[in-house]
Amino acid sequence: MKHLEKLLVLPMLIVAAFIACSSDDASPAEESISDTNYDITPILSKFEGIGLSYAINGSTITFTTQDLPNHTSPYYPVSNPLYEDYNGTNANWNQNPNMISTQNIVFAISLHPKEAASKQSTSLGPIGISRNGVVFFNQYAGPNRPLTNEIDSFDQWLGHPQQSGQYHYHIEPVYLTQEFGEDAFLGLLADGFPVYGPKENGVVIANDDLDIYHGHTGATVDFPDGIYHYHITSQDPYINGSGFFGTPGNITN
Numbered sequence: 001m002k003h004l005e006k007l008l009v010l011p012m013l014i015v016a017a018f019i020a021c022s023s024d025d026a027s028p029a030e031e032s033i034s035d036t037n038y039d040i041t042p043i044l045s046k047f048e049g050i051g052l053s054y055a056i057n058g059s060t061i062t063f064t065t066q067d068l069p070n071h072t073s074p075y076y077p078v079s080n081p082l083y084e085d086y087n088g089t090n091a092n093w094n095q096n097p098n099m100i101s102t103q104n105i106v107f108a109i110s111l112h113p114k115e116a117a118s119k120q121s122t123s124l125g126p127i128g129i130s131r132n133g134v135v136f137f138n139q140y141a142g143p144n145r146p147l148t149n150e151i152d153s154f155d156q157w158l159g160h161p162q163q164s165g166q167y168h169y170h171i172e173p174v175y176l177t178q179e180f181g182e183d184a185f186l187g188l189l190a191d192g193f194p195v196y197g198p199k200e201n202g203v204v205i206a207n208d209d210l211d212i213y214h215g216h217t218g219a220t221v222d223f224p225d226g227i228y229h230y231h232i233t234s235q236d237p238y239i240n241g242s243g244f245f246g247t248p249g250n251i252t253n
Contacts, residue, residue, distance in 0.1 A: 036114050040192055043185055043222050049133030059111050065133040067103035069167055071175040073155045075100045088156035096153040101165025105135060105253040113192030116247040122240050126251050128195060130173055130187035134159060137168045139237035146236065171238040172198060185222055191246030195230045195239065196220060205231045214241040
């Protein structure tokens, strides 16, 4: 009988030890949510563009942009000094009927982004702001409609305007990567996490190098202690995958 009691007690001790360990040790996801202390202040001075301004109020940075590219485009009116005929490399280029017009888009973004416990999908329309004030859109031309045909309307800098004249980038903004480098900081998504170019440490980033949100955690030139950041790649979803890694702020346009 005593031998049987010992056999019953041993499994109970193992279970108790497992429960104790589980309650004391947070999962990696829980640790990443609670232990990060990011501050995106160091990159704010990199934002400069036509009709672009920002203001800090407590722990929030508010960007206001007219969404006017500081580079040439065939989508500017001919009278605009930045008008330029299409001179890109897409043999199938087909200009859409829209023209760039002045916008008033406001992003209220946290200065201290952190991973969201519950992830939110990106929506159609602005999901972030590039360092020259042009907005980022996600990987869709419309509800669940890929960019396959729409890409042919992108100008020589790989942006275009939609029906209300809102110019935007769905994919790599090559004006910025030519100007600042393919591994450079390119902007922020609405959750406050930075967007970088298609290279890191001189190596081209592939989708397989990133998580489902199209980012990863690591050191950058701007954040040598490491930060979660997105990368623009040459394949769908280009800028962002299955939603925001953090909690997006308010966007009005």
